[in-house]
Structure formats: structure tokens, C-alpha cells
Amino acid sequence: MKKIKIETELEVYDSVSSLPSELKDLMHKAQKARENAYAPYSLFKVGAALLLETGEVIIGNNQENAAFPSGLCAERVAVYHAGATYPGKTIKALALTARSLNHEVRTPTPPCGACRQALAEYEVKQQTPISVYFMGETGNVVKAASVKDLLPLIFDSSYL
Numbered sequence: 035m036k037k038i039k040i041e042t043e044l045e046v047y048d049s050v051s052s053l054p055s056e057l058k059d060l061m062h063k064a065q066k067a068r069e070n071a072y073a074p075y076s077l078f079k080v081g082a083a084l085l086l087e088t089g090e091v092i093i094g095n096n097q098e099n100a101a102f103p104s105g106l107c108a109e110r111v112a113v114y115h116a117g118a119t120y121p122g123k124t125i126k127a128l129a130l131t132a133r134s135l136n137h138e139v140r141t142p143t144p145p146c147g148a149c150r151q152a153l154a155e156y157e158v159k160q161q162t163p164i165s166v167y168f169m170g171e172t173g174n175v176v177k178a179a180s181v182k183d184l185l186p187l188i189f190d191s192s193y194l
């Protein structure tokens with residue numbers, strides 16, 4: 035038996051204002067998108083903004099449903115919109131932010147497992163890393179240089 039160690043290196047920025055300007059703008063767009071989330075059940079609003087190679091920005095926010103599993107996370111709303119509207123255009127970065135109507139979210143909120151898998155599909159397809167910047171409502175912003183850093187042992191089409 036041998037052991038395999040999986041390590042991930044993430045970068046932590048103090049706040050949105052310490053991000054490089056392109057990413058600061060992207061996070062501001064995610065914050066704006068977050069406010070239009072439809073989250074009457076969880077009261078947890080999430081906003082996502084994707085930066086394409088062309089400079090275009092695609093936004094998404096969580097869309098909930100009375101039949102709970104029918105809802106969709108902000109990241110997948112954004113990435114599927116990008117796939118549908120800008121097929122073949124490389125996604126450079128994702129900015130993600132969450133806010134609760136119940137309490138202040140200071141802890142950076144990472145993409146859920148299902149969204150990591152959905153994002154991984156596009157990262158593998160485009161053969162270029164998507165950097166992921168995530169935060170709560172206030173406080174630190176965490177950067178993962180690639181979706182792979184958030185999803186070790188990634189499952190992709192090579193296993194099929």
C-alpha cells in the first residue's frame with residue numbers, strides 16, 4: 035500500500051479592493067447579479083460572473099423552485115448560459131459571491147460540488163484553466179487558479 039497526498043494551493047486576498055482591477059470589476063458584476071437571485075426558500079443569494087477571453091462578462095444567480103431540486107446554482111446558470119450563447123469562447127475567470135438575508139456571510143463561499151463538476155467540463159473542453167475567485171458578502175476573497183484545484187480526482191470524458 036502506498037499513500038497519495040493531494041495538495042491545493044489557494045491565494046487569499048484581504049478584500050475585493052485588493053484584487054487586480056479586471057477581477058475587481060468582475061466581482062462587482064457578480065455582486066450586482068447576486069441581488070437578482072431568486073432565493074425565496076434559502077434566503078441565500080449567490081451571484082456569479084464569468085469573464086470570457088473576448089472581455090465579455092456572463093452573469094448568473096441562483097434560481098430556486100418550490101420543488102427544491104428543480105432550482106439551479108448561480109455558477110451553473112452562468113456557465114450554461116455561456117455555453118449556449120458563446121460556444122467555443124474560452125472562459126478565463128469566475129467571480130462568485132454569496133449573501134444571506136439572515137446573517138452576514140464573511141466566510142468565502144466556494145462553488146458546491148455539482149457546480150465544480152459542471153465547471154470542470156468546460157475547463158477540460160477549453161484546455162485552459164478557469165481561475166475561480168470566491169467570497170461571502172464581505173471579507174476575504176479566495177482564488178483557485180484552476181477548477182482542478184477545487185476538484186481533485188476530477189471526473190472527465192477520458193474515463194468513459
Ligand code: THU
Nearest residue numbers: 076078080096107108145146149
Ligand atoms: N448555491 C449556489 O448558487 N451556488 C453554490 O455553489 C452553492 C449553493 C445556491 C443554491 C441554493 O439556491 C442556495 O444557494 C442555498 O443552497
